[in-house]
Amino acid sequence: MKIIHLNQIDSTNAYLIRENTEYDDMTFVETDYQTNGKGRENRAWLAQRGENSMFSILIKDKQLVEDYAALSILAALLVRNYLSSYVMDKVTIKWPNDVYVGDKKICGILLQGKIPSYLVIGIGINVNQNEFVGEYRTTPTSLYLETNQIFDLAKFNKGLFIYIDEHLDLFKNGLYNPINEIRKFNYLKGKKTQYGVVVDINDDYSLKVETDSGEIVNIQSGEIKM
Numbered sequence: 001m002k003i004i005h006l007n008q009i010d011s012t013n014a015y016l017i018r019e020n021t022e023y024d025d026m027t028f029v030e031t032d033y034q035t036n037g038k039g040r041e042n043r044a045w046l047a048q049r050g051e052n053s054m055f056s057i058l059i060k061d062k063q064l065v066e067d068y069a070a071l072s073i074l075a076a077l078l079v080r081n082y083l084s085s086y087v088m089d090k091v092t093i094k095w096p097n098d099v100y101v102g103d104k105k106i107c108g109i110l111l112q113g114k115i116p117s118y119l120v121i122g123i124g125i126n127v128n129q130n131e132f133v134g135e136y137r138t139t140p141t142s143l144y145l146e147t148n149q150i151f152d153l154a155k156f157n158k159g160l161f162i163y164i165d166e167h168l169d170l171f172k173n174g175l176y177n178p179i180n181e182i183r184k185f186n187y188l189k190g191k192k193t194q195y196g197v198v199v200d201i202n203d204d205y206s207l208k209v210e211t212d213s214g215e216i217v218n219i220q221s222g223e224i225k226m
């Protein structure tokens with residue numbers, strides 16, 4: 001694992017995509033501020049300078065890159081597990097890759113890259129931000145808003161990077177099977193979506209949904225609306 005700290009950058013995802021040939025597998029790039037932070041579906045990801053955790057991980061291991069459906073939900077699970085040691089409330093994962101506290105979003109994840117050569121997992125976690133102005137599709141929250149405590153971001157990130165690095169390694173070597181945890185913390189379970197009611201998450205990490213007519217369909221990826 002290698003960690004690079006940048007004071008400011010357009011986007012840690014964009015940076016690692018541009019520089020992917022320069023860095024090895026499991027390079028973490030963190031930043032204090034993004035001038036052009038990206039969310040899914042081409043939305044902006046906004047965060048005040050120095051207040052939140054924003055980083056990207058470069059994955060080059062062939063097996064992991066090809067297992068991107070698993071990686072997306074696994075990244076969310078690992079963030080969930082790490083956050084659950086700080087937040088007393090229920091922390092869950094919203095398939096395919098958000099982390100929620102109650103009904104509020106605390107973390108978003110954006111996977112980009114070029115399969116099979118590399119993948120960039122971009123993670124944004126609201127840590128110390130106490131105010132969210134503007135329009136959000138889902139009400140945001142932060143660790144500060146949930147706990148009334150200010151966190152040391154450098155320490156928070158370092159602990160998280162070590163946790164992610166260790167668990168991706170175990171996963172890669174077949175020593176960690178996250179499917180039961182993923183099912184257990186499935187925020188969408190029983191909820192009505194644009195496809196129907198969510199039943200579960202399948203072994204291949206797709207979402208199992210029951211439509212209005214009672215048919216079972218498996219959703220491979222995409223935005224889930226409620």
Ligand code: BTN
Nearest residue numbers: 011037038039040108109122124
């Ligand atoms: C989403 O919920 O839409 C995904 C948000 C992903 C944000 C992170 S912050 C670090 C990395 N760099 C980016 O530009 N985006 C991701």
